[in-house]
Amino acid sequence: MSEREHEVLTAAAEAALRAPSIFNTQPWQWRVDANTLELYADYDRQLTTTDPYGRFLLLSCGASLHHARVALAAAGWRVVVDRFPDPRDADLLARIRLAEPAVSAAEDLAMSAAIRARRTDRRPFAEQPVSDALLRDLVAAAQREGAQLYDVRPNQMPMLAVAVASAQATQRSGGAYRSELLRWTNRPQWSADGVPQKTGVTHVARRVPVRDFVSAPNQGMTVEPGGDLGARYLIVHGPGDEPKDWLRAGEAVSSVLLTAVSLGLGVAPISDVIEVEHPRALVRGLLPGSGQPYLIVRCGHCVDATPIDDAPRREATEAIRGPRP
Numbered sequence: 373m374s375e376r377e378h379e380v381l382t383a384a385a386e387a388a389l390r391a392p393s394i395f396n397t398q399p400w401q402w403r404v405d406a407n408t409l410e411l412y413a414d415y416d417r418q419l420t421t422t423d424p425y426g427r428f429l430l431l432s433c434g435a436s437l438h439h440a441r442v443a444l445a446a447a448g449w450r451v452v453v454d455r456f457p458d459p460r461d462a463d464l465l466a467r468i469r470l471a472e473p474a475v476s477a478a479e480d481l482a483m484s485a486a487i488r489a490r491r492t493d494r495r496p497f498a499e500q501p502v503s504d505a506l507l508r509d510l511v512a513a514a515q516r517e518g519a520q521l522y523d524v525r526p527n528q529m530p531m532l533a534v535a536v537a538s539a540q541a542t543q544r545s546g547g548a549y550r551s552e553l554l555r556w557t558n559r560p561q562w563s564a565d566g567v568p569q570k571t572g573v574t575h576v577a578r579r580v581p582v583r584d585f586v587s588a589p590n591q592g593m594t595v596e597p598g599g600d601l602g603a604r605y606l607i608v609h610g611p612g613d614e615p616k617d618w619l620r621a622g623e624a625v626s627s628v629l630l631t632a633v634s635l636g637l638g639v640a641p642i643s644d645v646i647e648v649e650h651p652r653a654l655v656r657g658l659l660p661g662s663g664q665p666y667l668i669v670r671c672g673h674c675v676d677a678t679p680i681d682d683a684p685r686r687e688a689t690e691a692i693r694g695p696r697p
């Protein structure tokens with residue numbers, strides 16, 4: 373491997389660390405090897421109460437995989453991706469091989485810029501609606517990664533709001549969930565993970581309630597009630613419910629998030645409603661046909677241009693390994 377190729381692969385793994393993940397657990401480990409990047413699941417970072425089956429862990433890893441692919445496309449490389457390449461090693465989720473140099477398109481550069489710009493924005497979005505033209509681009513972004521995107525209809529919004537509120541009430545009533553949430557919203561600085569309370573928002577009446585990451589008073593961003601009127605709630609879905617489907621769903625989620633940001637929209641994932649069985653069935657019932665809901669993306673025009681604090685990320689030295697000895 374030339375020094376240049378090694379640099380490109382390392383830079384792509386570093387970009388992949390910027391991916392969103394459930395509770396900012398960053399449940400991945402990257403390895404830069406001769407001419408390849410390998411993505412491993414890190415099950416020590418699984419949320420055993422919130423995510424007992426590891427669905428959202430795999431989804432988070434899928435988002436990281438997509439970020440790496442975006443970075444490599446922007447760096448001018450065509451790649452070959454093998455998902456679950458080794459049947460004897462279920463933790464090895466993907467292997468990316470540099471195939472040949474290619475000319476990066478303007479969209480690749482815009483998606484790569486969106487990796488740095490994207491934050492989960494839990495503040496309410498504006499009344500200005502997300503246009504049908506923007507929606508079409510987001511639908512295409514999901515389809516490019518093998519998933520579907522369903523725009524929840526206005527007459528279905530009350531059901532979505534009830535389903536989310538019900539999931540949140542179920543989770544809050546469980547001591548194990550509350551401890552897990554508390555642990556991941558009060559991380560020591562050195563661990564460089566978890567959801568900082570300053571990236572959460574104060575509890576106000578919303579079209580659909582957001583997950584409450586704020587446990588201490590005066591910690592989250594103060595927001596006004598009644599927002600989100602122009603927001604779209606987009607269900608990422610597909611037919612399967614296997615590990616390979618969750619990994620691909622994560623790639624689709626990343627594609628939707630980065631496309632939305634590149635189009636100037638704010639974004640926030642919603643997964644609590646999918647984590648709890650009954651609310652998940654309610655969301656499934658909103659879909660046309662018989663798809664499995666993977667995650668919901670709330671997107672809209674931002675009201676407040678104030679930048680959101682960065683959620684921390686682990687150092688590359690911890691999350692990226694070198695070649696096998």
Ligand SMILES: Cc1cc2nc3c(=O)[nH]c(=O)nc-3n(C[C@H](O)[C@H](O)[C@H](O)COP(=O)(O)O)c2cc1C
Nearest residue numbers: 392393394395396428491492583641642643644683
């Ligand atoms: C699978 C998955 C599920 C998530 N679920 C939620 C959620 O229910 N509510 C929420 O506010 N953020 C959710 N997030 C966003 C993460 O909390 C966020 O990515 C993480 O804290 C890092 O912050 P950043 O996205 O600003 O980089 C989710 C992200 C992923 C990938």
